[in-house]
Amino acid sequence: MEPILSKRFNMKDSHRIETYLATGGYRSAEKALKTMKPEAIVEEVKISNLRGFGGAGFSTGMKWSFLPKERKKPVYLVVNADEGEPGTFKDRYLMERDPHLLVEGILITSFAIGSHKAYVYIRGEYVKSYQTLQGAVDEAYAKGYLGKNIFGTGFNLDVILHMGAGAYICGEETGLLESLEGKKGFPRLKPPFPAIIGLFGCPTIINNVETLSCLPTIIERGGKAFADLGCEKNGGTHLFSLSGHVERPGLYELPMGTPLRELIDQHGGGIRGGKQLKAVVPGGMSAAVLKADEIDVSLDYDSLKKAGTMLGSAGVIVMDETTCMVEALMVTARFFAHESCGQCSPCREGTGWYYKVVQRLYEGKGRMQDLETLINISANMAGNTICAFADGAAMPFSSYPVKFKDEFEYHIREGKCNVKESYAYARD
Amino acid sequence: MAFTFTAENRKKIDQILPQYETKQAALLPILHLAQEQNGYISPEVEEAVASLLGLPIVKIREVTSFYTLYEKKPCGKTPIRVCRNLSCTLLGGKEILDYMKQRLGIDVGESTPDGRFRLDSVECLCACEMAPMMQVGDAYYGPLTKEKVDEILKKAGSV
Numbered sequence: 001m002e003p004i005l006s007k008r009f010n011m012k013d014s015h016r017i018e019t020y021l022a023t024g025g026y027r028s029a030e031k032a033l034k035t036m037k038p039e040a041i042v043e044e045v046k047i048s049n050l051r052g053f054g055g056a057g058f059s060t061g062m063k064w065s066f067l068p069k070e071r072k073k074p075v076y077l078v079v080n081a082d083e084g085e086p087g088t089f090k091d092r093y094l095m096e097r098d099p100h101l102l103v104e105g106i107l108i109t110s111f112a113i114g115s116h117k118a119y120v121y122i123r124g125e126y127v128k129s130y131q132t133l134q135g136a137v138d139e140a141y142a143k144g145y146l147g148k149n150i151f152g153t154g155f156n157l158d159v160i161l162h163m164g165a166g167a168y169i170c171g172e173e174t175g176l177l178e179s180l181e182g183k184k185g186f187p188r189l190k191p192p193f194p195a196i197i198g199l200f201g202c203p204t205i206i207n208n209v210e211t212l213s214c215l216p217t218i219i220e221r222g223g224k225a226f227a228d229l230g231c232e233k234n235g236g237t238h239l240f241s242l243s244g245h246v247e248r249p250g251l252y253e254l255p256m257g258t259p260l261r262e263l264i265d266q267h268g269g270g271i272r273g274g275k276q277l278k279a280v281v282p283g284g285m286s287a288a289v290l291k292a293d294e295i296d297v298s299l300d301y302d303s304l305k306k307a308g309t310m311l312g313s314a315g316v317i318v319m320d321e322t323t324c325m326v327e328a329l330m331v332t333a334r335f336f337a338h339e340s341c342g343q344c345s346p347c348r349e350g351t352g353w354y355y356k357v358v359q360r361l362y363e364g365k366g367r368m369q370d371l372e373t374l375i376n377i378s379a380n381m382a383g384n385t386i387c388a389f390a391d392g393a394a395m396p397f398s399s400y401p402v403k404f405k406d407e408f409e410y411h412i413r414e415g416k417c418n419v420k421e422s423y424a425y426a427r428d
Numbered sequence: 429m430a431f432t433f434t435a436e437n438r439k440k441i442d443q444i445l446p447q448y449e450t451k452q453a454a455l456l457p458i459l460h461l462a463q464e465q466n467g468y469i470s471p472e473v474e475e476a477v478a479s480l481l482g483l484p485i486v487k488i489r490e491v492t493s494f495y496t497l498y499e500k501k502p503c504g505k506t507p508i509r510v511c512r513n514l515s516c517t518l519l520g521g522k523e524i525l526d527y528m529k530q531r532l533g534i535d536v537g538e539s540t541p542d543g544r545f546r547l548d549s550v551e552c553l554c555a556c557e558m559a560p561m562m563q564v565g566d567a568y569y570g571p572l573t574k575e576k577v578d579e580i581l582k583k584a585g586s587v
Contacts, residue, residue: 086513086552124460124497125509125553127566160447165456165495168551182455183487184494200449243515243556250557285514285552315556317515331514335551341494 006253009097017139020100028219041112047223049235054208055313057301066195073202077118082171085284087315090239091209095129099136105212124164168339173206186343187387231257234300244318257300275320283312286392288399325404333358336393344385364415431472451481468499504539504546509563512549515556
């Protein structure tokens with residue numbers, strides 16, 4: 001397969017504008033601004049079946065078309081570079097290894113939605129991503145690809161980089177807007193959706209780094225050609241973050257719809273040290289876990305949803321036979337309890353309870369009714385909060401204790417682990 | 429003692445403010461600058477930033493207490509953040525954290541007596557391909573072994 005998003009990743013000075021221009025860079029933006037109408041770009045994006053690669057998988061063209069037709073206020077483009085879903089690292093690669101691809105995507109998108117100011121919200125720990133992307137933005141200004149009268153068309157665009165300060169919830173698009181306005185990142189009640197009332201009360205489109213990085217290809221080849229790269233209703237290729245117990249962890253660009261087994265066995269080199277596969281989390285920590293015999297599934301939004309889990313941000317975490325599933329769920333519980341923003345009580349209390357209960361199981365002090373309690377908490381959290389954090393948090397807790405019931409019951413019955421010999425678990 | 433921004437940082441603030449539609453929107457970047465200058469966000473820093481942006485102090489406190497990267501008390505200069513999330517745990521992140529505690533002679537949330545390092549155990553830094561990993565200062569390191577931890581600490585100026 002010919003890579004689209006990662007084709008420059010291993011080139012020398014891949015982050016520099018000279019490299020980008022020498023390999024066809026900014027030609028799509030020139031084509032879009034000089035020869036296309038904004039509505040025509042939105043139409044191509046709809047045809048391309050591009051879906052938001054931040055995790056929700058919502059149609060990008062559709063999202064753009066929610067903007068009000070009559071423009072009384074400025075429109076903002078906000079780039080979600082607050083990568084934080086455990087198991088995911090694709091946006092970091094894009095920003096550090098091909099930042100101009102993102103800048104060109106921002107330029108095309110801003111033209112399509114009629115925005116003259118774009119904010120890029122980058123997670124606070126990504127200092128190198130911030131510096132590299134700022135370097136690319138500066139180069140683009142110097143060459144006239146950003147700023148005033150771009151390509152002599154009269155179109156103006158400013159791009160501003162903004163550092164977060166450590167909060168997973170700011171990856172949720174309305175939490176991100178609150179944070180960008182200088183507040184704590186409490187997600188907003190929807191409707192109104194950001195396309196109507198977003199940043200500073202103005203119509204706003206929020207797109208993920210990888211999503212926007214697809215735009216140059218869509219303009220270059222047309223929406224249909226982009227759609228054909230993927231599978232039904234899932235256009236293009238996707239950057240899959242593969243980690244855990246595989247021989248070759250790393251980032252793999254593959255067509256949408258690639259079999260999960262192929263990613264693990266062929267690209268990842270199979271399970272480390274010839275061990276047996278036990279479980280896979282296919283789409284970041286908020287996805288339901290799959291058992292070893294459930295991995296014959298396609299990596300696309302619809303197939304994984306049908307399999308009772310989700311593609312999410314395509315962070316694939318592989319666990320071999322030496323993994324204690326109770327420990328894996330304890331790590332998951334600790335994460336959600338730490339990152340719940342605390343705005344809605346079902347989530348604030350629920351994630352705390354998850355952590356307490358799973359910690360107890362992990363220490364060998366669990367009770368049989370604990371397993372039912374976990375399922376009950378999930379049932380009371382999902383769908384009962386302002387944002388999707390609680391729905392994501394609920395998925396692992398309704399899947400691990402069900403799919404690995406024997407293992408959880410063994411911990412409760414015997415007060416020890418059936419996988420790991422040492423059981424010196426300290427509370428942390 | 430009252431906190432005042434250096435002349436250089438005041439210049440930076442003058443560049444940051446016009447980038448946003450509201451003064452409040454500049455809060456996060458200004459707090460980053462303040463922490464860089466002061467080492468942590470003290471009540472005096474909160475007061476100075478509040479008056480600079482024309483906001484009640486409580487609006488600043490809401491933000492400094494919400495985000496993990498703002499230090500609320502004096503601490504070691506270089507942060508060491510060891511990941512404790514799933515991919516790192518699967519590949520020995522816990523052992524790396526224990527070794528780091530032993531090497532620095534401090535617990536999570538503490539700073540070394542010489543004021544050079546502070547140790548944290550953090551959620552996913554999104555570099556699972558290099559698990560187990562950590563961040564020292566601005567840079568990411570991984571996959572870690574005890575030997576690599578020794579090397580990195582040596583390079584960072586610890587004994």
